[in-house]
Amino acid sequence: xxxxxxxxxxxxxxxxxxxxxxxxxxxxxxxxxxxxxxxxxxxxxxxxxxxxxxxxxxxxxxxxxxxxxxxxxxxxxxxxxxxxxxxxxxxxxxxxxxxxxxxxxxxxxxxx
DNA sequence: AAGGTGACTAACA
DNA sequence: ATGTTAGCCACCT
Numbered sequence: 485x486x487x488x489x490x491x492x493x494x495x496x497x498x499x500x501x502x503x504x505x506x507x508x509x510x511x512x513x514x515x516x517x518x519x520x521x522x523x524x525x526x527x528x529x530x531x532x533x534x535x536x537x538x539x540x541x542x543x544x545x546x547x548x549x550x551x552x553x554x555x556x557x558x559x560x561x562x563x564x565x566x567x568x569x570x571x572x573x574x575x576x577x578x579x580x581x582x583x584x585x586x587x588x589x590x591x592x593x594x595x596x
Numbered sequence: 597a598a599g600g601t602g603a604c605t606a607a608c609a
Numbered sequence: 610a611t612g613t614t615a616g617c618c619a620c621c622t
Contacts, residue, residue, distance in 0.1 A: 488618085516617065518616055523603085548603085551602090552603060
């Protein structure tokens with residue numbers, strides 16, 4: 485099934501406020517650890533009114549790697565900080581304290 | 597229909 | 610240590 489996007493959205497939606505997940509985590513949960521780019525692509529296609537907490541998804545190094553002009557990294561950083569997430573300002577990008585806020589994704593049932 | 601493009605990652609040089 | 614390269618695979622031209 486091509487519900488890849490939908491799965492991504494559902495998975496991201498399970499992340500509670502105050503926590504973050506990485507693209508790789510989601511990709512791995514969808515059984516393709518290296519398909520993390522697809523996760524980013526999926527989030528990129530989200531519209532403004534989307535219920536999906538896209539801002540809780542960051543790179544494996546805890547950096548905000550967003551490249552969407554409509555929603556600059558600074559805005560994502562603000563959204564995260566509004567949830568109590570510790571966001572540090574780096575030279576290039578913002579950095580989230582993974583050890584502190586990384587969320588453990590719900591375990592996926594094994595395939596039939 | 598076929599090929600290019602990524603809001604990524606991990607492995608190499 | 611930083612810079613490149615290859616793999617991923619659904620979506621867009």
